[in-house]
Amino acid sequence: MKTRSLLLSLACALLLAGCAQYDNQRGVEVSWRESATRDLVRGQSTRADVLALLGPPSQVIALGEETALYYLFEHSEGEGLILILYNRMRINTRYDRAIFFFDDNDVLTEYATQINERD
Amino acid sequence: MLYRASLLAACLILSACTQWRFNLGSPLKKLELPPESVTYLSEVLVMLGPPQRISASDGGYVLAWEHWHVKENALGFSLGLLGADFMSIDVGDMYAKGEFLLATFDREHRLSSVSRSTWDNRGGGGRAVQPFFSFVDVVETGDLVGRLPQHRWGASMLQRLPEALNDGSDPDAGENGLEQRGTPPNVGQRSLEMH
Numbered sequence: 001m002k003t004r005s006l007l008l009s010l011a012c013a014l015l016l017a018g019c020a021q022y023d024n025q026r027g028v029e030v031s032w033r034e035s036a037t038r039d040l041v042r043g044q045s046t047r048a049d050v051l052a053l054l055g056p057p058s059q060v061i062a063l064g065e066e067t068a069l070y071y072l073f074e075h076s077e078g079e080g081l082i083l084i085l086y087n088r089m090r091i092n093t094r095y096d097r098a099i100f101f102f103d104d105n106d107v108l109t110e111y112a113t114q115i116n117e118r119d
Numbered sequence: 120m121l122y123r124a125s126l127l128a129a130c131l132i133l134s135a136c137t138q139w140r141f142n143l144g145s146p147l148k149k150l151e152l153p154p155e156s157v158t159y160l161s162e163v164l165v166m167l168g169p170p171q172r173i174s175a176s177d178g179g180y181v182l183a184w185e186h187w188h189v190k191e192n193a194l195g196f197s198l199g200l201l202g203a204d205f206m207s208i209d210v211g212d213m214y215a216k217g218e219f220l221l222a223t224f225d226r227e228h229r230l231s232s233v234s235r236s237t238w239d240n241r242g243g244g245g246r247a248v249q250p251f252f253s254f255v256d257v258v259e260t261g262d263l264v265g266r267l268p269q270h271r272w273g274a275s276m277l278q279r280l281p282e283a284l285n286d287g288s289d290p291d292a293g294e295n296g297l298e299q300r301g302t303p304p305n306v307g308q309r310s311l312e313m314h
Contacts, residue, residue, distance in 0.1 A: 005123065026270050042161075058269040061293040063175035063226070070173060070293070072269045087137040095144055095267065099169040101160070101228075110228070112164035116145065 022078030022091065028058055030073045032098040032113045040108060047106040054098070065104030072097050139191040141264045144171060146186050147218050150233060160228035167220070171267060174290070174297045179225040183297055187217040189242070191258050207251075211258035212244035219299055242301075263301050269293075285311040 031054045040049065050069060051057075057069040078091035098113040150166055152158055160180070170182035193211040216239040223232045245257035268291030275292055276283050288308040290298040295308065304314040 026266060059173075059272040059293050061173060061175050061180075063180060066226075068173065068175075068180075070169075070269055072267060074266060074270070085135060087135060088140075089138070090140040090142075091264075092142045093144065093264075095171055097169040097171070099164070099173065110161045110164060112169045114168035 016084045018082035020078070020080035020082060020089070022076070022080070022089075024076040025073070027073040027096075028055065028071050030096045030115060031055065032071060032096075033115065034113075037098075037111070037113060040111065042108055042110065045108040047100075047102045047108070050100050050102075050108065050111075067102050067106075069100045069102075070097070071099070135195050137193045137195075139189075139193075139260070141187070141189040141191075141260070143187040143189070143264065144185060147184050147220055147235075150220065150222075150235070152230075152233070158230040160224050160230070163222055163224075163230060170222075172297045174293050174295065176223070176296060179223060179228070179231065181297055182222050182224070183299075184220045185217065185299070187215065187263065187300060189260055189263050190214045190216075191260050193258055207249050209247045209249065209257050210245075211256075213242040213258045213260055215240055215242040215263060215301075265300070281311060281313040285309065 036053060039045075040053070047067065047069070054069075054071060058072040059070040061068040061070065073096040074093060075096070076091055076093040078089060080089035081087065094116040096115045098111070100111040101109045103109050148167060150163070163182070167184055170184050172183040172185070174181045191211070191213045193209065195210075196208040218235065218237040221232075221234045222230060225231050242263070243259065247255055247257050249255060271291060272293060275286055275289060282289070285308075286292060288295050288311065290296050290302075290308055298308075302309075304310075304312060
């Protein structure tokens with residue numbers, strides 16, 4: 001009788017248990033890897049070079065005659081445990097990004113890139 | 120038998136405990152500034168990488184890096200088995216931990232100020248007795264875990280009218296300063312958006 005109850009409880013627990021997986025990606029394609037940007041030279045490369053290499057940015061920022069191009073890729077990954085009585089969800093969001101500054105002659109003055117390692 | 124039935128009833132009455140964990144970004148590196156020397160934008164970008172937020176300002180650029188960890192705990196009780204199936208009880212709490220680094224640069228790209236803040240606070244919570252369903256959330260985290268504003272930049276003039284009219288002061292535009300997550304929209308630069 002006890003074994004039967006135990007098995008019934010276990011079956012109930014398994015039937016009522018669940019899991020969830022979540023993945024969400026927003027932004028521009030990550031094209032600013034080291035292999036792609038190594039040819040960019042501060043003081044020589046132009047805004048046209050960067051746009052040709054990386055495509056349209058997420059945002060354009062203007063300061064007087066200067067401009068900055070900002071590229072952003074946002075990636076959220078989540079996983080969850082659903083046990084009806086107890087549920088737990090964990091979501092990690094990382095931001096791959098790149099920024100390029102240009103002077104009033106559209107020449108690249110500074111830039112930085114960051115790509116987070118995939119788990 | 121009675122014991123088992125009571126245990127089952129208790130499990131059904133205590134309907135659920137739910138925990139959410141949000142981790143946004145990576146922990147910030149320490150900004151080591153060389154003593155008594157001018158620091159340029161290029162050096163800061165090498166130390167910290169591209170910022171999460173950036174805006175032009177009258178005097179130059181404002182850059183911000185951030186890391187957030189948000190915890191949300193919610194506990195819900197249903198009184199259905201006690202004969203009160205028209206009523207539910209909800210209890211919730213939220214905690215936010217994070218760091219924010221703000222750096223401003225003049226038009227010559229020289230660092231003009233740095234400010235860093237860290238926090239580990241209770242961000243709110245509540246209790247509710249509600250009829251039939253949980254109509255009202257007792258924990259609100261939407262304004263802390265949303266997407267970065269750069270994704271909406273191109274559509275800034277396609278928002279509903281009060282927000283489109285406020286485009287000249289919108290902190291998401293990248294030309295008018297920036298704001299941290301969770302900044303109340305009813306005051307300051309967003310007050311014209313009539314939230």
